[in-house]
Amino acid sequence: MYGLIEKKSTLKEADAIYNEVLDASLGWLHEVKKGQSLRIVDLEGNQAVDTTFYDAADPGDHYGAIATIVAQKNIYLTTGTVLRAESGTPLLEITADMTGRHDTLGGACSSQSNTVRYAREKRYMHNCRDSFMLQLADSATGIRKRDLAPNINFFMNVPVTPEGGLKFDDGVSAPGKYVEMKALRDVYVLISNCPQLNNPCNAYNPTPIRLLIWD
Numbered sequence: 001m002y003g004l005i006e007k008k009s010t011l012k013e014a015d016a017i018y019n020e021v022l023d024a025s026l027g028w029l030h031e032v033k034k035g036q037s038l039r040i041v042d043l044e045g046n047q048a049v050d051t052t053f054y055d056a057a058d059p060g061d062h063y064g065a066i067a068t069i070v071a072q073k074n075i076y077l078t079t080g081t082v083l084r085a086e087s088g089t090p091l092l093e094i095t096a097d098m099t100g101r102h103d104t105l106g107g108a109c110s111s112q113s114n115t116v117r118y119a120r121e122k123r124y125m126h127n128c129r130d131s132f133m134l135q136l137a138d139s140a141t142g143i144r145k146r147d148l149a150p151n152i153n154f155f156m157n158v159p160v161t162p163e164g165g166l167k168f169d170d171g172v173s174a175p176g177k178y179v180e181m182k183a184l185r186d187v188y189v190l191i192s193n194c195p196q197l198n199n200p201c202n203a204y205n206p207t208p209i210r211l212l213i214w215d
Contacts, residue, residue, distance in 0.1 A: 006078075006079070006097060006098055006099070006100045007079045007095075007096050007097055008096060008098065009037075009039065009095070009096035009178070009180045011037060011039070011096075011180070011212075011214050013212060015214060016039075016212040016213060016214050017213055017214060017215055018030075018211070018212060018213035019210070019211075019212050019213075020210070020211055021043070021208050021209070021210050021211075022191065022193050022208060022209050022210075022211055023193070023208050024047075024193055024195065024206035024207050024208055025126055025131070025193060025194075025195035025206050026131065026192075026193055027131035027132060027134055027135040027190070027191060027192050027193070028135065028189070028190070028191040028193070028211065029135040029136070029139050029141070029188065029189070029190050029191075030188070030189050030211075030213075031056060031186065031187070031188055031189075032092075032183045032186070032187050032188075032189055032213060033183060033186050034183050034184065034185050034186050035182070035183065035215070036182070036183050036213055036214060036215055037095065037180055037181065037182045037183075037213065037214045038092075038180065038181055038182075038183070038189060038211070038212070038213055039096075039178050039179070039180040039210075039211070039212040039213075039214075040154055040178060040179050040180075040191075040209055040210075040211060041176065041177070041178040041209060041210035041211075041212070042155050042173045042174070042175070042176070042177045042178065042207075042209060043175060043176070043207060043208050043209055043210055044175050044207040044208070045171070045173050045174040045175040045176075045177065045203075045207075046155070046170065046171035046173055046174075046200075046202055046203040046205075046207075047155060047171070047173070047193070047194070047202045047206065047207045047208075047209060048153050048154070048155055048156040048171065048194040048196065048201040048202045049153070049154040049155060049156075049191060049192075049193055049194065049209055050108045050109075050128040050131075050132075050151050050152070050153055050154075050191065050192040050193075050194050051151060051152045051153075051154055051189065051190070051191045051192075052132075052148070052149065052151040052152065052189075052190050053083060053085075053091050053092060053187045053188065053189055053190070054141070054143055054147070054187060054188040054190070055085055055089060055091060055185060055186075055187060056141075056185070056186035056187055056188055057185070057186060059141055059142050059143045059147065059188065060147060061085040061086055061087050061089060062085060062086060062143075062147055062148075062149050063083060063084075063085060063086075063091065063149065063150075063151065063152070064084055064085050064086035064087070064088070064149070064150075065104045065105070065149075065150040065151075065152075066150075067084040067085065067086060067087075067088050068081070068082070068083055068084045068104065069104065071084055071088070075104070075105060075160065076101050076102060076103065076104075077094060077101075077102040077103075077104055077152060078094060078097050078099075078100050078101060078102065079094050079095065079096060079097045079100075080093070080094065081093070081094045082184075083152070083181065086149070089185070090184045090185075091183070091184060091185060091187050092181040092182060092183050092184055092187060093181060093182050093184060094179060094180070094181045095180055095181060095182050096178070096179070096180035097178075097179045097180070098173075098176075098177040098178050098179070099155060099172050099173050099177050099179065100172075101157065101172055102152060102153065102154045102155065102156065102179065103152070103153040103156040103157070103158040104150065104151070104152045104153070105150075105158055105160070105166060106153050106156060106158040106166055106168065106201075107150050107151065107153075108127070108128035108129050108132065108148075108151050108153075108192065109127040109128045109129065109194065109195075109196050117198070117199075126195045127195065127196070128151075128192035128194055128195070128196075129148065129192075131192035131193075131195070132148055132190055132192055133145055133148070135190060136190070141188055143188065143190075153194075153201070154179050155171050155172070155173040155177070155179070156168075156171060156194075156201050157169045157170060157171050157172045157201070158201075168199040168200065168201050169200060170200045170203070171200070171201060171202065171203070191211075193206065193208070193209055194206060
């Protein structure tokens, strides 16, 4: 079970120091400094936003799904969740959330997973793992393919079945819904605005998101 902890932000868009739209299917890599707040806005609703984080002081210490789940004793993420690195170090805290539920079990789609889950001819479709690697290839962060690990799927609805399996269901978001988090230390944020066309995580129609940062 999970608790719906919906909470609006007090931050005003006009005060943001960064405000950009990330088109459907593209990637994004950006540093967020300690004390800054990052908001991800689902502009058209039902989009999945694959996201992971790295300790900027030690990029080898990336977001840890298991460390986060164990610490909060809940498999879903929402307001009050502390996003932790593999080492257990707190990286960010979710401070506002308009959907009350985000997945960190389903992972990122890849050429391999598209082939296994759907069909062999899906192998060449664009996927989140490719988006991640394209961003890392052009960065000077020192983060590489080996540093990719289980991520967060913001706005994505992945119920656990009674048998212990995972389902990819319609999203729980809507146009203008957002999730906001405050950095507890300097972090790199890596995003793939999911291009998935084979399951309903984004209504089979990838759409843009808005990214905002406040000091």
